[in-house]
Amino acid sequence: MNSFGPHPIERLPVWIQRQYFSVKSTRITELTACFRTEKPIATVQAASAQDVDTAVQAASKALKHPSWKLLSGTDRGKLMSKLADLIEKRKELLASIDAWDNGKPYKVALSEDIPETFNTIRYYAGWCDKVSGQTINTTPEKFAYTSRQPIGVVAQIIPWNYPLSMAAWKLGPALACGNTVVLKAAEQTPLSILVLGQLVKEAGFPPGVLNFVNGFGQEAGSALVQHPLVDKVAFTGSTATAKHIMTMAAKSLKNITLETGGKSPMVVFNDADLEQAVKWSHLGIMSNQGQICTATSRILVQNEIYNSFLSKFKEAVSTVSKIGDQWDESTYQGPQVSKAQYDRILSYVQIGQDEGAKLLMGGQPWRIDGKGYFITPTVFTEVADSMRIYREEVFGPFVTISSFKTEEEALSRANDSTYGLGAALFTENLSKAHRMAAEIESGMVWVNSSQDCDFRVPFGGVKQSGIGRELGEAGLEAYSQIKAVHINMGNKL
């Protein structure tokens, strides 16, 4: 029974269906499918290198145009606030599209993704008139000051797991600092970005300031990264693609921000509040179909509570992780985003078994009326730290649970990873929490929670999880550059 009324396609206003869902291209098209029904829902034009060039030229022109260049911070903030209001006003439509296109439960898109999107834009709207430099005391003969200037034309390449909020994380600080943008959505989820483009127009941004292209990474993405008029590349996606992008961007020494993969640990100590630890550990890996770069996918539990944690975790998976249609209000877990992703997760189930780990539960395909790329939540135990399922990012509802004896062991095993994005700790001991938080090799640490991000707090990784920070005030640094001015006050040669 569908709790949200009519069938999803009928839920979308006719103008959206007409305008976007039947876009026909005589050239290459990309197909976007509904991963619940396995049927295509739309064909969308994929940008060619030439289309990317048109967008970059527009962004470059807009950067120097007085309608943007001379706009005061206050007025830039007004435009951004208007955009945030429009996103909030169309929240049901945008959530429907992402539920349809990405497979995430509609109620999650509506209550989490869309508020994250408009709140982030609104937060950075508030920064527009606060981005400023410093005066620096030197000698009586010199007056020195700095100003913060935009970097220029920014290429932003985003993934499919949170289509709109990933866009907001990048657009917000870029616009607040006065840059112009060409953003490429992921080929798996191009639809909600098209509507966002409509809202940008409605908000009244000068033409060329924000440009959206859809398309494939190899063609549109790489044309964007290599374009000579692009001054900065901001990317979120896999570590392998990030390395490739960094190499391409190096040719003209473009500024970069990279947010990549992870294999984040969740360390649960004997003194933890066990009920809370189980709930957060479950959310930390099973929410959003496990498709989260910061997912706490390696759970390490201290030996005294290991068995009780395991039985409670199994119970949480059985009671909370209800798989189903993304339109059903009781659904916790929808289909994976694509067949490729579904196949990849199942291949890791096989790898884990071949490596000799114990498949405690899940790891099975699951269907509605014989359709849909659903996978039952997967838990492996008896996992050696050398196994691929312990070391490699799976990006699905897939977790390994191991036990440890001492704090030192927990720390060294948590840090035994090429990644360093997030980490979570559960303990009631404040000193231990601070000791661990200081020593864990990750960009973010949650104490007594997991995935508890906030747009006001910096986000990013160390090691092979990325370069630079997004969100919060730190996000502004990634989109502005400091100019230093030295004024000679009379120091004659």
Ligand code: ADP
């Ligand atoms: P995933 O494996 O999760 O799909 P990717 O890193 O492949 O992650 O994709 C993330 C984003 O990067 C997408 O928007 C994709 O189109 C883009 N992308 C993929 N390959 C390239 C590339 N060679 N150059 C630029 N962008 C790319």
